[in-house]
Structure formats: structure tokens, C-alpha cells
Amino acid sequence: MVFSLNILKTLVDLENIDISYLKERLTFSGFEVEDVKFNKKIDNLAIGLVTECIDHPDSDHLHLLKVDIGNEVLDIVCGAKNVKKGVKVILAMVNCVLPNNVVIKESTIRGYKSYGMCCSLKELNIDDSYYPDDIKNGIFICDEKVEIGKQDVFKTLGFDDVYLDINVLANRSDCLSYYGMAKEIASLVDRKLLIDDKLYNFEKLPLKRNCKSATSKCQKLDFVELQIDENKTSPQWLQEVLRKCNVNSISCLVDIGNFVMKMTGQPIHVYDLDKIGKYKNIIVRDDVETTFKALDKKDYQIQKNDLCVMFDDNVECLGGIMGGEHCACDENSKHVLIEAANFFHQNIRLTSKRLNLISDSSTLFIKKVNPYLTKEALTLFINTCKLVFKKAKVVSISSYSKLKPFKNKIPFSISKLNNRLGSNYSYEEVKKALSSLRIKLYKNYVIVPIDRTDLVEQCDIEEEVFRFYMARNINLTLDKMPITVGSLTDEQHNIKKLHNRLTNLGLDQIVCFTLISKQQHELVQVFKQEEPFIVSNPMTADHEYVRTDLLPSMIETLNYNVNHRHTDLALYEISNVDTKNGVKNLLSVGLANFKFNRDKLEFHKFDFYDMKGIFESVMDVYKIEPNRYVLKPSTNDFFHKGISADVFINNKLVGTFGLVSPKITSVKPYFLMELNLSSLQEVRVNQQKMKPISSYPKVSRDFSFILNNNVSFNNIIDVIRKTCGKNINSIKLFDYFKMDDNQTSIGLNVEFVNFEKTFTDEELKLMSNKIIENCERTLNIKLKGE
Amino acid sequence: MNIENLNLDEILQEIENAKSKEEIERIKNKYLSKKGIFLSIFASFASLTKEEKVSIGARINKMKMSVEDKLKQKELSQFYEEINQRIENEKIDISLPSRKQKLGAKNPFQLVVDDITEFFLNMGYKVADGPEVELDHFNFELLNTPKDHPARDMQDSFFINQNTLLRSHTSAVQAHVMQDAKGQVPIKIICPGKVYRRDNDATHSHQFGQVEGLVIDKNISMGNLMETLTLLLRHLFGKNREVRFRPSYFPFTEPSVEVDVSCFNCNGKGCSLCKDTGWIEILGSGMVHPNVLRLNNFDDKKYQGFAFGIGIDRIAMLKYGIDDIKGIYTNNVEFLEQFAKEGE
Structure with a gap:
């Protein structure tokens, strides 16, 4: 999530904070700062008041301006559509170097002198995505309250902000909000928190008991009824904050909802009560099947497990995802209901995915929203309304909760912490770290703040101390590790030997994909009784079947190399395969064309007996004597009947090798082998004993x-x-x-x-x-x- | 033949002048054979007095010995001359290619597995194994990641059906090892293996490798984990490497750390390999979450442990400068054979 430093500064005292220090501190406390972005400062800018604006006599779009920059008035020729008398503009003066390296010079445009340029945001390399169209397509018009004159324009206009792209880990969804991140930063850099956490006095409001949930997937509902004078355009400061949060400004009420969501991490929904009319009850259900028209004017099919907020029998909101068009808040809304609720993350995830409907709200709910802080969010909503509207009256509140009380007391032991971290933190050190993180340390337990629902047991507290001090005071040692014998099993040992044997025979090892295509699977199977696993969500049809044999991959690899002008090949692969009958370890070997020596001076065309030799080497590795196995002409149609062998041990097929059948026209005449190494491993072999040597001549x-x-x-x-x-x-x-x-x-x-x-x-x-x-x-x- | 007609110097000169084996043989016959000059002189001794026989006999014998010596000498020098000529003629071009058994190459994936395995075998670990087509139960649930856990969205897996998938991490083997151990310690294992995720670009393949590590005993600490990983990374990337730990989050460990190693390409100064940070992110690890211990029938009050997972392909790519992960699975022999000597 990207955080604006200027917004953070309103929540925590970060005066004169060193950005690189902040970045380091966050990164080494589990909040990796992936990027720090800011607008590059530009000299020779001023804010000017357009005191005169007339059309250029020889042009259909140019204007001739007089721009007052305090100590002088400059003649400027300007082509922007949105320039007019009385607005304040950003003026690039003579000698100003713009980000695209254009230098502003005194010039004459169609006969008129120009001593500078009125700038658009694009020309200043400032992101204008969240500004109105006239600003995007024209020059930037400053707030009328700013003072004119030469100055640090970026600072005056808030363009000097620094944006921190912080990777918030999955267990810290509390920090997907400005309040959460501000609290974290205040703890880590030991600065004062400026957030006013006084709760609105909801008790004094008339309490309506007309909301409830019919599903365990919604355990918390809070609705505040509000009456306002006029839902107009938001004030500049609110628009500015939302822009920094990458949110478009819509109307006051919607903007306040978004503002509260960005600040507290609690999604807010606003219902226009006048549009809904009379109703008795609000109920959240997960068993509705209907069609729902959302705010985006599209119809969605609602089905079981979608969480619906219903006013009597009507679905007015797809809970946690998007409100309905029917009761959408607009410029005429005066009587509204503000919802702060909690919806179960898995339902939101599945619904949002199925409908392909993603909102800021659903994104937050998917990552888990703290259910205990709905009142805090509503407090901020009400307080902001009082700043924004001339008249804003809180009419009533309606609440529902099936939440268990927050468990803030966690048993905790410092000696256990030191034993598990391998540290020697003193009581004072642990206390300091925890109190910085707003965790109170007692003799054998701690009390954690309600905004940290991720803290539930000893190890969570250990992690807090660990990341607060980073790796300091942790002794890097192997002490207390158990002394054990490192060893390979017989099977692992044989496979290791086999790798060495085969490479010593001159074969190159290949490593292939487990997932192959249906055609590849059907091309060749040595062990035909095997049924393959098939992936239900493959990326492509090329990788759909879990291979039961290694030969399809071997053939693919031989083909690839032959097609890339490496025609003389001796390759092997050793890999497990998983089939519905279980896991087994296989070896495949592929030989193609010639074996060369002394460059191309001496060569030998691979034949059956080369493969047989490799086969016997494998048997040697497994110490299987020739009298333990039987070779029979292969009955596998993939192989040449006269130049191939099936290998049997105890009447069980353990592999096949030989030439590809000429009937298989899609495969070149390779010599191939596949052996079941798991079967070879099962053959019981005797301990090698010395044989006597005859003393009489042979x-x-x-x-x-x-x-x-x-x-x-x-x-x-x-x-x-x-x-x-x-x-x-x-x-x-x-x-x-x-x-x-x-x-x-x-x-x-x-x-x-x-x-x-x-x-x-x-x-x-x-x-x-x-x-x-x-x-x-x-x-x-x-x-x-x- | 009369002895007075024989001039030793002339005979010796005659031998010296001989040009071939045949000529030497002829001279040998002329003087030393049964019908040769020396024997014929002895044959004519009958007419001589006893004194004459003694004095002339002695002269002839002396002369004969000189001739024999000279012939032997000449034969020897002639032999060497011929041998030298033969040696000269038999000379070969020693720069021509040799005859050798070509050494096959192991795939770099295997090289990394072998390297890491050997390191941990020496540290007293055993190697565990588990299925690749895995039950959701082992891949997620026993690892503190129930069906409704938000972290499920972090990984997109290949499913066979609702309860079966291609394992998305080798951590699944942790659950098997713990279940099999039936609450008994110590556990000290690694598990190298293939894992599968729905992902595809230059650094991600839908199939890749991990080595899982798991240690459980009475007093295993974060300090043990950090030391183990520091030793491992110095083994893999050089003994002067620095290792740093960043707190992170995984459902099955707490505290969790991500581990970075100082860039071996630029020594920490910043380069394209480390994206100018001087550090390379290498693995994830942490202390086994007590929930995982409990779910797998271990008493979390008595036992604790650590776990880590390291990417095989990533190590291979970093170590050997492989720029596209697909190189590992394409198995172009021109690519493979570069690594032949690494596998010895």
C-alpha cells in the first residue's frame, strides 16, 4: 500500500524525520518499503494571478495574459482552454528547466512577447489521474486562497509530498489503513501519535433495534442515521487527501466514507434512506438468490453464500463489496444511513472472485477487517461531517453484535521468549519494546491493544520483541542443537550413485516438467496400468497431465536438441512420478545417432547393445546379478519388436529398453529406456563375499x-x-x-x-x-x- | 693368407667406412667367419715352429680382438642411427585431440541439490521425501493455513480436485515428517524437491525446486536458525558474504524472517543483479508456529523448532549466472555440458 507522508504527518509527529531512517526502521521491522516516490523539485516557478486574459488576434486558441507574480506583472501567451481572468496559475518563469528538460525562454509567439509558461500538471511531471478533466486537459488552477509570488511552489501546493510504497504482510491488515500505519510508525520511531481516539457518545442517541444478521458470516453491524443540509462537492482539503489515496472525489458523503475507510481501514457504506422509503428491519442474509443491480449499473446474479444487506425483502447492498444502484447516495441525498459492518473474508473473496467485482471495500474485507472498530470509524465519519457540512444531525443508531469480547490478556514469559529467540533480553528491554508497541507487560501476562487482533499467544509477543530490536541481542550459535548422524537411506544412496555412474558413462542429466500434454501422455507408457492425475485448472493444454512415465519428456528433450542442431545425444532423467497408484522413482535414458570421440575422428553409431550396457550398469549400481532378471522381446507396441527388451524381475515388469518402433512415425529412431528404480530398490541383494580363486591354471x-x-x-x-x-x-x-x-x-x-x-x-x-x-x-x- | 699382409689400421678403417648393416655383416664374414681371414691364418700354422706359433698367434689374436671390438662398436652405432631414424619417422602430432570418456553433465538444478544436501548431511541432517501430488490437508491445513486463511490467496496452485493439488511448497513434507515422528524428537531433516505454482515469466516457472529444512527439539532457537542459514549461505556464495535477516510473515512460522545475502557480484556496492540494493533476497524461514506443532501432535510447551525454504532454481541462476529459468527445464545440451565439471 502506498502511504502519503503528508497524511501520515497529520496523524503522527514526523517533523524532520529522516526518510532513509524511516525506511530502514520499517523494512527491518517487517514492513518492507519497496519504493519511495516524490516529485522532483523545480526551480524558477511562481504562482501568478491572471489579471487579464484576451484572445490572441491571430489565433483561434491562444490567449494573451497578464500574470501578476507579486513584484511584477508578466506578459504570457497561453494556449490552455481553462485559463481565464482571476484564476491563479503555476508559472514557469524564464530559465525554468522543466522535467522534460525544456528550458523556458523569453519568446515571441505570433508577434506577441511571452515571458514564461502557465503549467499543466503533466508538464511538471505530477500524476494527474485523480484530478477533474479540465485540469487533466488544461493548466493547473490553484486554490484561490494561495498567495502569489515567487516561492517553493511544490511545498505551497503540497506537491512536495513523499509516497512510501510499503509491503504490508498478510497478518498485519490493521496497517492497510493510515491509522494503523501511523500507530506502527509512532511505535517504531518513537514519535508522538496525533490521532484523537475519543469515541463519539453513541449512548446518548436514540437506539433502534431494527438490524440483525441471519448468518455467522456477519457478526457485527452498526448503522448511524444522519440528516444533512446538502450533499455538495467536497472541500479542497478532502479532495486533496483522497487524491493522495488514489480515490476520485464524488460527493461529500461518499468522499467522507472513502476518507474514513482509508484512515481506519473500516469500509463504510452510505444508503439514501429517502430512496429506500419505509422499512421495518435490516437483515444480513447469505441464502438469497436474485438479481442485483449494483452502483456500477450492472446486474449481478446473487447466489447462496453471497452476503446481502436487506431492507425488509429488498437487497440494497452486496455486503462488503458494493451497494445497490437503487439506494445510491447522490447530490440530492439528505437523509442517509451510514453502515460500518464486518463481513467474513472468505465469503467476500469467493463472491468478489465469482462476480469479478472488486472494490476498495472488498479488497480490505478479503484481507480481514478488525470487527471491533466499527464505532471508531463511525466516530470519524460523524466528526468529519461536522467539519464538512453546515448542518449534520445524527438521528439514531442501530447496532447488532454477536462478537465474543476481545481477548486482550495473553499469558507471557520472558524466559520462554529468550529460550525461543536465543536472546538474553532483560525485563527492562522487553518492557520498553512492548510499551512502545502499546502492549502492557505484567508479571506473567501482557495486555494488547484492541487494534491488534493478530496478537493471540506467546509467540506473537515474541515476534513483536524480535522485530522491534531486529536481530540485536540474538546469539548466532549452533549450541543446543541436537547432535545427530547425517545419512542417506539406501534408496537415496543408490540414486546418488546412479547419478554419478550415468554421468561417468557420458550421459547428460535432464530435468523436465512434471506436467505434460494429453498427447504426450498417450504417446508412450511403459507401465500401462498407471492412471494419471489430471490438473483441473491448467495454465495451458501443454501442461495438463501429471506424467506417469518419463519417456514423453525424454522424447521432447531429444527432439528439442535435434531441432537445435545437437543431433548426437546421450541423456538421462531420474525423477519421482505420482500416479493414482502411488509414488515411484523412474529412470529414463535416451540415445540418438552417434557417440563421438577425438572430435569427429572416431565415432560409433548407438545401437541396442549400448543401451543394454547402460542397463547393466544400472543393475550393477543396485547390485542385481544377471540371474535375478529376465530380458524378453518387448511386447510394448511403442518399441521395435525385434530390437527391444522388457525387463522382468520375479515376473514383474520393471522396465523396457530398445529402439522406437518404425510404426511410430512421429518419433525419430531413438534408443530409449525406462526403468522403475523403486522396483530395483526392492530386490533383496546379499552382502558381497569373497569367492575363492583356483590355484590351478585355467x-x-x-x-x-x-x-x-x-x-x-x-x-x-x-x-x-x-x-x-x-x-x-x-x-x-x-x-x-x-x-x-x-x-x-x-x-x-x-x-x-x-x-x-x-x-x-x-x-x-x-x-x-x-x-x-x-x-x-x-x-x-x-x-x-x- | 699371410699375417704380414694384414694391416690392422686398414681393416679398422674398412669397418669404419661401412655404410650399412649389410656391409658390416660382409666385413664380419670376411674376417671372422669360419672361412674368414683370421681362421685361415690359424689354419696355415702347421708349418710354423712352436715359438713362431706362440708369437704370431698372440699377434693375430690381439688383432682379431681389435677387429671384433671395432665391429661391435660399429654395429652399436649403426643400431642407434637406425633407431634414431625410426623414432624420427614415428613422430606424431601430440596436439591432436585425445581419446577420453566424455563426462556427462548434471543439470544445474541437481548440482545445487547435491551441494545443499551434502552441506546438511555433514551437519547431521537426514533427507526426507514426500509426494508431489499432495492433499490440501498436508499442503495447507496442517501448516496453519486453513481453507479460509487469507494467505491462501498468496499462492495460486494447480488443483487435481478440491482436496488434491500439486504441492505448492516443500513445506508440505514438514507435515509428513512430523506426523511420522509421532511426537518424538529430535527431527533434523531437509527435503529437496519440485513444487508447482500457476506462475510464468523469466524468473518464475510453473515448476521450480525448493529445499525445505525442519529442526525440532527441546531448545531450538532463532539464534540456531540464523547461524545455520549464515553458514549455509557462506557455503553457497563464499565465506566473506554478509547475511541479514528481515522480519516477515508465513502462516507456518513465527517469528518469520526473510534472509538476504550481500551481493557477490558487486560486493554490496549495488549492481543490476541486486537491483542496486547491494543485497539479494534468498530464502524465507522462521520458528515453527506452535499451531503447526499442535496440529501435528507435538507438545508445543515442550518442543520448538525452526524451518526454512530455499529456492533451488534461484540459487542455480544466481550461482551460475543463468538469466532465464526456462534454461534449466529446456535441457539444451549446449547449456548442460557447460556444467560437466561442476558435477564431479
Whole structure:
């Protein structure tokens, strides 16, 4: 909220206050001053009285003026429409430099001398938004009471004001008003408060018991009936104050209502009783369904939970938001009812949002208005009426309240405060801080002022002391912090290892958006049973589905890079996904085109076996041995049936990797993988133990087979292992090529081991022959060369 | 062959003049082979007297040894000459690119998470985790932000339905941790994670990261919080950084503070990074509100604690000079690979 320093000065003694000190004090007490604005001072200005104004003979819009600036009378040629004899104007004299860097010079305009310029507010770089149109479109006309002559014009006219843009935090809605902020400033900079807080003597008024609320969302109603002589234009001082509050001047009564709202933070509504006519009761309801024409002349559909102020059966005001057109106060209003009430912030928020109807009043109610201060606001209203109107008679009052009494007594302990803040404030220090903030300190409790409804328990008082002294007297220390062991869970530790492993393999990590489009979601799913969450209020259709898989994001990222001329890619992502079945941790990997080394000298086109290698590295990180998982050709239609694998552990699908199916024409032939890391984490692995090493020499034999396409490398390995059992140390592929569409030649190096003795040639020959025989018999394959 | 016909100097000169391995071999054959000159002289010894045999034999042997030495010497020098030539021929351009395993890069988001996590692990914290699709109950209500709380307007969230949303802050994990602890202390956790708000510009993305911190025990104080954060910010931005605290408001902490660090770009003099203030706003924190303790079954008379939340993306942007938050989520490899060495 923007505060005018000049207005604050009428409420708290800020004579000679240093603005930068005030700014610092506020900022470090929880009221960040985001901006300080003021009009830059301009020299060589004067206020002049136009003593003569005639039309320029050679122009249809210029005027020839004589302007009296006290010690001399100047000839001025002026083009403004609103200039006339007798008005007082701001005159920029010769040598005056205007904000747009124009220098005023003695000049001749169509044959007539001009020794200066009458200024508009725009020319002086002063905001004219809240001035009448003739001032906006012409020159500024000063109040007739100001004295003419060379002077500090900005000071004379109040343009020297300073505006503080203060960020009022959500718990301090009391400071969304001048009174609240003035009290806060008075406390913080130790200055005297000038606010007259004497309440009007409402008791002496005739009491009408004709108002009530039928809803708990309105617990306080105060109406004052008023009779005035004439609702004319507001006096200059009131218009000026409202302008500083960015409010347009309408009529006296409305202006006073706005003035009271800005000063006290209590919204005021004025009903024209003559328009309403006879009524018995005023009742606030939240169960009305009707059409309501508001002050802005628009129709609004009222529904349940909208708070309506009803005079008998008629809705005359949408409580806390806007009054009705029917009983709107105008220049003829003489007999009025002034309302100061409290409406529940949530109802106002929802109604205001639904109807897209926002007023100064609703903005305040949404942020919570103190319900205990309606009488204070009405007092200011009545007092202001007495200043503004010749005749203003308070006729009656009508009140309703279901409020619990304000609880101003709060248990409080200084030792607890020091323990929680880590401070060592003395009793005197705490007392000083609290009394500055108008909080009275007793032995084991405090009494808080009624305008601070945010103070309800010990910690609120601690905060007051904390912000009053800022960080002073607080020891920065780790003392009294519990000593604990910092550690990662096994799962977190594995993920950390996996990040390091994958980056060491040369893969770049990507971080993607959780929200994806429907099309992306439908493109690929590895774990098909997952049902996605869908956002009900997405910003765009691109971010609507909560992803169940990481591959859509991986494909998007690969595409983005390929389209930006980075065609050779190896990327991974590790992320949780949330689905209706719960949270799981996934890994995705994407490979595209080539892997280069030595610049572009050496390269390798990514293939299935690169991805398989990455897959096995992941298994290594999770210490899952190859015999714990099974790879089967993938049944997922997104993948190439012949160049992909589904991974199963204990018959459960834990992931898929391979080439994108050529049938998926919208995606380039990337190699992709998605693995469920949560499933891998669940696999129980044994503690690594040492295996004995044979002290007898290992012997190896080479075998070359020719096999049909229906036999796999794994089939042969299985047969060999079954044949020789524990005598096999390793089986290594040393040769592999496709002879034609049906036949493949394969070369295997088999290494034998024996823990008891050295193999004899006969034993080796026997094993070799058995291997050949078993392979030929069970797999129907041939030894090469036979 | 007669010994008198042999001139040692001539033979040595002949060896010296040899130009190639072959020539040396030929000379070697000429003098030292079975049919060579020296052996043939010995063969002619039969006619000589015993005395002659001794004296001439000694002369020939001496001569033969000199020839052998000279040949060895010559062979060696010839070998070096050839090796040197070979070495010269085999010379490569050592400035050509090397063969190395490319190191992959971690996203700067991860670098910041890893850095902060390591810092807190060393301080004895554990790492907590929570769902991203979260119940309103955990995201707001258990954090002292009931449905009608005005602060609900401060954040615009993505809702799945009335009671479920994408978490708008990692503070939601606080509630899970406290519920799981069942009133037992100490709690000392951080939680790095993704959060979601309906926001979009150069410094805001609808998805961003936070690291939440929560400590609850008997005597945890504001002083503990301020020291912890001071140490953290000096760890992140350099040990000469100054840290200041401004009172603020969050529904789940009281007192609350916003924390600024002196600008590391200009050292506090004022620049475009710190908008001429000399300070950079970095995180929000405070003492856990007693209501939050009570709502999560902790006895607020016995226990107190602090909490903080720090923006991961903001730290990454400040630390690495990233000007648009979208760079983090676009994952252009040209962007990513600049950070490869940071991840080691």
C-alpha cells in the first residue's frame, strides 16, 4: 500500500524525520518499503494571478495574459482552454528547466512577447489521474486562497509530498489503513501519535433495534442515521487527501466514507434512506438468490453464500463489496444511513472472485477487517461531517453484535521468549519494546491493544520483541542443537550413485516438467496400468497431465536438441512420478545417432547393445546379478519388436529398453529406456563375499558354431553351463556375423577352471566333445567346418 | 693368407667406412667367419715352429680382438642411427585431440541439490521425501493455513480436485515428517524437491525446486536458525558474504524472517543483479508456529523448532549466472555440458 507522508504527518509527529531512517526502521521491522516516490523539485516557478486574459488576434486558441507574480506583472501567451481572468496559475518563469528538460525562454509567439509558461500538471511531471478533466486537459488552477509570488511552489501546493510504497504482510491488515500505519510508525520511531481516539457518545442517541444478521458470516453491524443540509462537492482539503489515496472525489458523503475507510481501514457504506422509503428491519442474509443491480449499473446474479444487506425483502447492498444502484447516495441525498459492518473474508473473496467485482471495500474485507472498530470509524465519519457540512444531525443508531469480547490478556514469559529467540533480553528491554508497541507487560501476562487482533499467544509477543530490536541481542550459535548422524537411506544412496555412474558413462542429466500434454501422455507408457492425475485448472493444454512415465519428456528433450542442431545425444532423467497408484522413482535414458570421440575422428553409431550396457550398469549400481532378471522381446507396441527388451524381475515388469518402433512415425529412431528404480530398490541383494580363486591354471578352448536364427547366444551359454557345471569359469564371444538371413556364425572362447587339480588333456577333450555334442543335439546347431 | 699382409689400421678403417648393416655383416664374414681371414691364418700354422706359433698367434689374436671390438662398436652405432631414424619417422602430432570418456553433465538444478544436501548431511541432517501430488490437508491445513486463511490467496496452485493439488511448497513434507515422528524428537531433516505454482515469466516457472529444512527439539532457537542459514549461505556464495535477516510473515512460522545475502557480484556496492540494493533476497524461514506443532501432535510447551525454504532454481541462476529459468527445464545440451565439471 502506498502511504502519503503528508497524511501520515497529520496523524503522527514526523517533523524532520529522516526518510532513509524511516525506511530502514520499517523494512527491518517487517514492513518492507519497496519504493519511495516524490516529485522532483523545480526551480524558477511562481504562482501568478491572471489579471487579464484576451484572445490572441491571430489565433483561434491562444490567449494573451497578464500574470501578476507579486513584484511584477508578466506578459504570457497561453494556449490552455481553462485559463481565464482571476484564476491563479503555476508559472514557469524564464530559465525554468522543466522535467522534460525544456528550458523556458523569453519568446515571441505570433508577434506577441511571452515571458514564461502557465503549467499543466503533466508538464511538471505530477500524476494527474485523480484530478477533474479540465485540469487533466488544461493548466493547473490553484486554490484561490494561495498567495502569489515567487516561492517553493511544490511545498505551497503540497506537491512536495513523499509516497512510501510499503509491503504490508498478510497478518498485519490493521496497517492497510493510515491509522494503523501511523500507530506502527509512532511505535517504531518513537514519535508522538496525533490521532484523537475519543469515541463519539453513541449512548446518548436514540437506539433502534431494527438490524440483525441471519448468518455467522456477519457478526457485527452498526448503522448511524444522519440528516444533512446538502450533499455538495467536497472541500479542497478532502479532495486533496483522497487524491493522495488514489480515490476520485464524488460527493461529500461518499468522499467522507472513502476518507474514513482509508484512515481506519473500516469500509463504510452510505444508503439514501429517502430512496429506500419505509422499512421495518435490516437483515444480513447469505441464502438469497436474485438479481442485483449494483452502483456500477450492472446486474449481478446473487447466489447462496453471497452476503446481502436487506431492507425488509429488498437487497440494497452486496455486503462488503458494493451497494445497490437503487439506494445510491447522490447530490440530492439528505437523509442517509451510514453502515460500518464486518463481513467474513472468505465469503467476500469467493463472491468478489465469482462476480469479478472488486472494490476498495472488498479488497480490505478479503484481507480481514478488525470487527471491533466499527464505532471508531463511525466516530470519524460523524466528526468529519461536522467539519464538512453546515448542518449534520445524527438521528439514531442501530447496532447488532454477536462478537465474543476481545481477548486482550495473553499469558507471557520472558524466559520462554529468550529460550525461543536465543536472546538474553532483560525485563527492562522487553518492557520498553512492548510499551512502545502499546502492549502492557505484567508479571506473567501482557495486555494488547484492541487494534491488534493478530496478537493471540506467546509467540506473537515474541515476534513483536524480535522485530522491534531486529536481530540485536540474538546469539548466532549452533549450541543446543541436537547432535545427530547425517545419512542417506539406501534408496537415496543408490540414486546418488546412479547419478554419478550415468554421468561417468557420458550421459547428460535432464530435468523436465512434471506436467505434460494429453498427447504426450498417450504417446508412450511403459507401465500401462498407471492412471494419471489430471490438473483441473491448467495454465495451458501443454501442461495438463501429471506424467506417469518419463519417456514423453525424454522424447521432447531429444527432439528439442535435434531441432537445435545437437543431433548426437546421450541423456538421462531420474525423477519421482505420482500416479493414482502411488509414488515411484523412474529412470529414463535416451540415445540418438552417434557417440563421438577425438572430435569427429572416431565415432560409433548407438545401437541396442549400448543401451543394454547402460542397463547393466544400472543393475550393477543396485547390485542385481544377471540371474535375478529376465530380458524378453518387448511386447510394448511403442518399441521395435525385434530390437527391444522388457525387463522382468520375479515376473514383474520393471522396465523396457530398445529402439522406437518404425510404426511410430512421429518419433525419430531413438534408443530409449525406462526403468522403475523403486522396483530395483526392492530386490533383496546379499552382502558381497569373497569367492575363492583356483590355484590351478585355467585352460580355454575356442568353439565356432553355425546356428539358425531361432537359437540365441543365451541358449548356447545355457547348454555349455549345464554341460560342464562348475568347471566353467567364463564364456566369451570372440566372433559373430550373419552369414545370410537364416544363419549366423558364432565364435566362443570357453575358459575352464578346476579347484582340485590341473586338467589333463583327456579331461579337456572329453568336456569339449560333450559341449559340441550337447549343443548339436539340443539346439540343432553345427560346429563350423563340419 | 699371410699375417704380414694384414694391416690392422686398414681393416679398422674398412669397418669404419661401412655404410650399412649389410656391409658390416660382409666385413664380419670376411674376417671372422669360419672361412674368414683370421681362421685361415690359424689354419696355415702347421708349418710354423712352436715359438713362431706362440708369437704370431698372440699377434693375430690381439688383432682379431681389435677387429671384433671395432665391429661391435660399429654395429652399436649403426643400431642407434637406425633407431634414431625410426623414432624420427614415428613422430606424431601430440596436439591432436585425445581419446577420453566424455563426462556427462548434471543439470544445474541437481548440482545445487547435491551441494545443499551434502552441506546438511555433514551437519547431521537426514533427507526426507514426500509426494508431489499432495492433499490440501498436508499442503495447507496442517501448516496453519486453513481453507479460509487469507494467505491462501498468496499462492495460486494447480488443483487435481478440491482436496488434491500439486504441492505448492516443500513445506508440505514438514507435515509428513512430523506426523511420522509421532511426537518424538529430535527431527533434523531437509527435503529437496519440485513444487508447482500457476506462475510464468523469466524468473518464475510453473515448476521450480525448493529445499525445505525442519529442526525440532527441546531448545531450538532463532539464534540456531540464523547461524545455520549464515553458514549455509557462506557455503553457497563464499565465506566473506554478509547475511541479514528481515522480519516477515508465513502462516507456518513465527517469528518469520526473510534472509538476504550481500551481493557477490558487486560486493554490496549495488549492481543490476541486486537491483542496486547491494543485497539479494534468498530464502524465507522462521520458528515453527506452535499451531503447526499442535496440529501435528507435538507438545508445543515442550518442543520448538525452526524451518526454512530455499529456492533451488534461484540459487542455480544466481550461482551460475543463468538469466532465464526456462534454461534449466529446456535441457539444451549446449547449456548442460557447460556444467560437466561442476558435477564431479
